[in-house]
Amino acid sequence: MRGLRNARAAILDSRAARPHIGAMDALTQIERSYAVAEQVGPLVRRVLARNPSPFTYTGTQTYIVGAGRDVAVIDPGPNEAEHLDALVEAIGDATLAAILCTHTHRDHSPAAGPLAARTDAPVIGCAPLTLEDDGPRADAAFDPDYRPHRVLEDGEIVSGDGWTLAAVATPGHTSNHLCFALPETGALFTGDHVMGWSTSVVSPPDGDMTAYMASLAKLYAREQDTVYFPAHGPAVEKPRQLVRGMIGHRRSREKQILRQIEAGRHGIADMVPHMYKGVDQRLWPAAGRSVLAHLIDLEKRGVVAHSEDRWLLSA
Structure with a gap:
C-alpha cells in the first residue's frame, strides 16, 4: 500500500502540470478493482473500465448516480463485454433512466449504444461529434457511432428518484464537452475537462484553448461544487483550488x-x-x-x- 500511496502522491504533485508516466506505470502494476461497483460518495458508485493507458490513467471511470428505483450512468466507457456486464449487474433491479456522456472520445461513449440496447434507457448528454483529428492519440479518436436520443444544453436537467443532474457546458477539450452537476451532494462529474491526475490534452482542430480557459473560469466561479468526480484519476476534494492552479499553469x-x-x-x-x-x-x-x-x-x-x-x- 505504501507504493500505491507514493505513486498517487507523485501524480497529485504534478497534476496541475503534466502526466507523470513513471507514477502511472507504478499504479497500473498494482491490482485494480476493475468491473466492480464501488461506493465513492453519497448517491455515487464508480465502475472502472479495464482500459489503462498513458492518457486514461488506470482506465475510464463510469459513474452510477442514484440509490432508489432509478439511476443514471455517466460516461459508459468503452464497448467491452466485462465493463458492460459490470454496469448491468450494478444497476440491478433499478431502472436505468438515462445514459449520459460528457463527450464522444472512444474511451467515454462507445458503450452507450450497447448499454441502451440492453436496458432500453435513452442516451442523453453531449451532442454528436465526429471529425478527423490529426493528433497523436489513437485512444482519443471520436466515436462515430454515438447517437443520442436527446442533447442537453447548458443548464438543462435530467432527474430521477432522489437525484438531479444538470448539464454544465465546458467546451475546450472537445467542442461538445459537458460536465454534470449533482446538486443534492455538491458533486460535479467533470469528464476530461478537469482530472485528478493531470491536465487535459487540448488538441486542435476541435480542441480549443480559448474555450478551455473560459470553461475553467466558469467552473472556478461555481462555489456550490464541493467535489469533482473525473473520468480518470482520483476525486478532487478541493476543486476550486485545483482549478485555480490549472489556470495558473496554463498561463x-x-x-x-x-x-x-x-x-x-x-x-x-x-x-x-x-x-x-x-x-x-x-x-x-x-x-x-x-x-x-x-x-x-x-x-x-x-x-x-x-x-x-x-x-x-x-x-
Missing part, C-alpha cells in the same frame, strides 16, 4: 512559449523538448498539440503570428 505555459520564441525556437518540435524535459517522450506529440492550441489562442489575441511552420512574436 505559465503561455509565458514558456513566448520565451521559446524569444530564444529563437520558432517551431513546435523545437519548443517541446525544452518545455517538457521531465515528461516521458511518449507524451511529447500530445504535448505538442497543447502547445499548438496555446499558439492559436495567442494568435487570436494578437500576441504571436505565424508563417508556414514558424511562430513569431507580433510586432
Whole structure:
C-alpha cells in the first residue's frame, strides 16, 4: 500500500502540470478493482473500465448516480463485454433512466449504444461529434457511432428518484464537452475537462484553448461544487483550488512559449523538448498539440503570428 500511496502522491504533485508516466506505470502494476461497483460518495458508485493507458490513467471511470428505483450512468466507457456486464449487474433491479456522456472520445461513449440496447434507457448528454483529428492519440479518436436520443444544453436537467443532474457546458477539450452537476451532494462529474491526475490534452482542430480557459473560469466561479468526480484519476476534494492552479499553469505555459520564441525556437518540435524535459517522450506529440492550441489562442489575441511552420512574436 505504501507504493500505491507514493505513486498517487507523485501524480497529485504534478497534476496541475503534466502526466507523470513513471507514477502511472507504478499504479497500473498494482491490482485494480476493475468491473466492480464501488461506493465513492453519497448517491455515487464508480465502475472502472479495464482500459489503462498513458492518457486514461488506470482506465475510464463510469459513474452510477442514484440509490432508489432509478439511476443514471455517466460516461459508459468503452464497448467491452466485462465493463458492460459490470454496469448491468450494478444497476440491478433499478431502472436505468438515462445514459449520459460528457463527450464522444472512444474511451467515454462507445458503450452507450450497447448499454441502451440492453436496458432500453435513452442516451442523453453531449451532442454528436465526429471529425478527423490529426493528433497523436489513437485512444482519443471520436466515436462515430454515438447517437443520442436527446442533447442537453447548458443548464438543462435530467432527474430521477432522489437525484438531479444538470448539464454544465465546458467546451475546450472537445467542442461538445459537458460536465454534470449533482446538486443534492455538491458533486460535479467533470469528464476530461478537469482530472485528478493531470491536465487535459487540448488538441486542435476541435480542441480549443480559448474555450478551455473560459470553461475553467466558469467552473472556478461555481462555489456550490464541493467535489469533482473525473473520468480518470482520483476525486478532487478541493476543486476550486485545483482549478485555480490549472489556470495558473496554463498561463505559465503561455509565458514558456513566448520565451521559446524569444530564444529563437520558432517551431513546435523545437519548443517541446525544452518545455517538457521531465515528461516521458511518449507524451511529447500530445504535448505538442497543447502547445499548438496555446499558439492559436495567442494568435487570436494578437500576441504571436505565424508563417508556414514558424511562430513569431507580433510586432
